Amino acid sequence: MNCILLPVENFSANTAKINDVVQVDHVNNILGAKVGDTLKIGQLGGNLGTAVIEDIAADSIQLYDVQLAITPPAKLDLTVVLALPRPKVLRRLIMDMTALGVRDIVLVNSYRTQKSYWQSPLLERLDEFVLEGLQQGVDTIAPRITLQKRFKPFVEDTLTSLVSNQAIVAHPYAEQSFSEFRQLDTTLELPSLVCIGAEGGWIDYEIALLAAHGCTPVHIGPRILRTEAAVNVMLGQWLL
Amino acid sequence: MNCILLPVENFSANTAKINDVVQVDHVNNILGAKVGDTLKIGQLGGNLGTAVIEDIAADSIQLYDVQLAITPPAKLDLTVVLALPRPKVLRRLIMDMTALGVRDIVLVNSYRTQKSYWQSPLLERLDEFVLEGLQQGVDTIAPRITLQKRFKPFVEDTLTSLVSNQAIVAHPYAEQSFSEFRQLDTTLELPSLVCIGAEGGWIDYEIALLAAHGCTPVHIGPRILRTEAAVNVMLGQWLL
Structure with missing residues (x-):
């Protein structure tokens, strides 16, 4: 997982949330990321970018400072x-x-x-x-x-x-x-x-x-x- | 398995035998080959070619008319x-x-x-x-x-x-x-x-x-x- 893709409904203003169990597990156990860390994310069907971890709960991760300025590579x-x-x-x-x-x-x-x-x-x-x-x-x-x-x-x-x-x-x-x-x-x-x-x-x-x-x-x-x-x-x- | 490779000790004059269980199973159950059928074979470290099935036993297959005239592709x-x-x-x-x-x-x-x-x-x-x-x-x-x-x-x-x-x-x-x-x-x-x-x-x-x-x-x-x-x-x- 070289970026975490979220559906459009998981975004709101410049925040987003990860609530897919596989993705939450990846952030916690493969990346070992902590509050304050920056993640590579993307919006399904939209742009790529980054976001910062605001909070980690058992089954979801809250992100802020969402920046989606990178267009995906051409098909x-x-x-x-x-x-x-x-x-x-x-x-x-x-x-x-x-x-x-x-x-x-x-x-x-x-x-x-x-x-x-x-x-x-x-x-x-x-x-x-x-x-x-x-x-x-x-x-x-x-x-x-x-x-x-x-x-x-x-x-x-x-x-x-x-x-x-x-x-x-x-x-x-x-x-x-x-x-x-x-x-x-x-x-x-x-x-x-x-x-x-x-x-x-x-x-x-x-x-x-x-x-x-x-x-x-x-x-x-x-x-x-x-x-x-x-x-x-x-x-x-x-x-x- | 697009050819069956046998070690040099499995060859004798123009006959050969398959006695590896995986290969025997492949000939019987994937190829569904019968006595008289021609198989693509090769000698490990040697040439590629064909042989004809002479006999099929439970754990080995006897081949005759072994022809190994094709050099393997260049590395x-x-x-x-x-x-x-x-x-x-x-x-x-x-x-x-x-x-x-x-x-x-x-x-x-x-x-x-x-x-x-x-x-x-x-x-x-x-x-x-x-x-x-x-x-x-x-x-x-x-x-x-x-x-x-x-x-x-x-x-x-x-x-x-x-x-x-x-x-x-x-x-x-x-x-x-x-x-x-x-x-x-x-x-x-x-x-x-x-x-x-x-x-x-x-x-x-x-x-x-x-x-x-x-x-x-x-x-x-x-x-x-x-x-x-x-x-x-x-x-x-x-x-x-």
């Missing part, structure tokens, strides 16, 4: 279409994509997505994972997350409307590498949409359908990475 | 000096760095490394995590892993001998970004050594000592990432 001009992964890795993937600044996330069904993944109670907790990601990445603007339980209608009816310039699909068995693809693009712009499979990747039918709708298959070399690692390796190109 | 010309992280994330970090092809890994003490981390039983299981990483990344050559429990003597006496060209240390509060650093380097070579902190990063003293021994501090933008995410984002530059 990446990027939509990530991710095959819904195992619930175990969903939390970290949402956190990481949020911390990286992805603007739009589409969780889509795929052949290798087990049906049970769509029943996972973790899908009800996406807001929580987004908050963790924002507090990690020091941002206040949540990504838009959409669930698409049907692959074919999504690709055929919706996908192309999401692409503002180029689109790619990560595929270890593609003929072209991501860097070859980028060298061919004379605009030097990064793609605005990236499709990434879950464990086991996309099947040939899915690659063909995505390719038919404007997504160029690209690989990142002979090494096959875990979904989490692949997401960070690929999206790192937008940061660096 | 990255890279040493990663990583502040020893929490045991919980150590496994994934070792797996990912191995899958990415890092040649040398140094786990070093840092101010924010808790003493208890050095007592973790997971440090006895690094070979297991390396094997997982190799089988994920489809490689056969393990990275060299060194433990350095004392930060100052390591930096002062050993670090410079590990640097063959440039070295950097990842630091969110550095003045220069990684991409600015790369643009300044007229050789266009990537650094051969990267230092990455654990949760909470390096303290100023550590940054100063690393800088005094040839490591340029660089940031990757305003967003602060989890150690795992930062490792993959940074090292992705060597893949892409």
